[in-house]
Amino acid sequence: MFNVTHARHLQIIQMLRGHDHVPARTLADHFGVEIRTIQRDITQLAAHGIAIESLPGVKGGYRLAGEDPIHPLTFDSEQALRLYVLGLLDHNADHTGEDRLPAAGVSQSVREVMRRINTRFHFDTADWYWRGKGSGHLAVLRTAVLTDTALEIVHRTKDGRQETSVLKPLGMVWKGGEWHMVAAPPNAAPARYRLNLIDRVRPTDLSFPYPEGFSVRAWWDEAMEEFGKGDTRVELAVAATARDELLRLSLKKNSEVVLHDDGGASIVLYVDRWDWLIPLVASYGPDVTVIGPDDLRQATATHLATALAAYGPPPAPAPPQPARPAEDDSRLRANYGRAPEEQPQ
Template identity: 55%
Template structure:
């Protein structure tokens, strides 16, 4: 069930979309709260990027700017993030009784429910590049109307592929949009990075949404299975890298052993150890490979090549360097294939 604060804020936005201006006292009376609470609501909406404007004077109040971002049939990457921030597209926000009490029509509720079913935000990696959002208008329409799309995309090997796809939803992860879809000719559900899609066009073909399917559940299972295998990789993590390594999205099979000196031993079970080379190398002496020996040797080779690139006998003593205290290293390596 959606909490009262979110329901009230959703109701306020819906009311402002249909009124030129609404005074704060009227909003406070309508929702049974104080004017100070309404002021906080407006600050929250504005901070989330909703274009709330205050109009002065006796007939003044609050209104939405002309570039309102919450037309329920308009979703691009920026708008979708705003919806997420306010909690409007999570599945439990579609409680009909609470939403109806907040003044949200059944039509808008239905749109929100359908968006909640088809849009998932994986925020394990929180940085923003907004790639592939140019295809979102077509994808949005196909999701809402149940139309098959004619797609052309580039594979990871650079080859061109085409197919008719049934789009079940969209997922935002690490600044990239992914389309979750199945081929119209049959087969398993797949994910397609929108920044690799060259063509996405609506067709007249329609499809029924599969029963008992939710994009969020499918995606979480897909991410859990991605990269998981039977090859054990043992890492020794020094205290300096402890907090950062614990932020990694580990698999259910991963093992963590904490030591008295605050260091860690982490055991990962992966399908290929090669993708760990750039991650481990980025930590220098703070993360070392115990096994397999192949990964240990490959990491050492990479570090020696890096050292050779910086080797300068006339460079003098090393300068004092401040410790790395942000997540730039984690963001630049986590989840990245070595060739990416």
């Protein structure tokens, strides 16, 4: 039996492809469902890798992101699009890259294209938000990823230097409003490269065998779990007013959380360095305080004191001016006895 939800997903994407944006109310009325249903549909489509941007406001709604990682020629095919929304790209499945494709009516070429898309493009929806930042390199990188073509790139390092590297592009990841390329130098392990730090890209005439069984999502999840881990223990005291929001942040598996009866919480993190926590903690004001280490606690206090000092004492109120009597003729006297309308132009 044809799945009604999947059919609605297909039609939603077709409507978004044909308009600059479509209001949520328009979609709900078209399908005869509640707006909450449309919101769930959009969330499911985004989780499956379709880049849909939310537009706030009365005239807002939804639109396809300007730089969808999937080549338009692929999704202009009704057959490929239908395979997509019928659950082909199930990012909640295992990471082996094995697709549950229906056998009837699906060509081997379509199967291969969709398999590559499934394993090589990933939307990390943790801390989900959209910055709308594009990259002029995305079309070239997308083609290289799908065709196993090596790239020569010029990119900036953390200390501002430019480096030229030859890389094997393995996939693309959208994280926190920015694109990242997962790529491997020759005879080296994969690494991530932020697209906004890549200055130039040139496809080479070299091809490479894609590593068997490699999944970008599996690699990315592991990389994000290890990123920032260390031996420095940080303990935070969180008030009830900030607990839910803070717990929505991406905590590591070795983080420790203790919930208190008053609605607050204690959170212990193990990080490689703590300086990045200063603005985060400060943004919560008195709702999040540092228990330790002492260096972080003192640095946060200094940060807050410096911010407070930047405002300085409030300006003294201006002394009250005596009211002029009703018969005050000072304006007339300043005009040498002539009324304002008599002044020369």
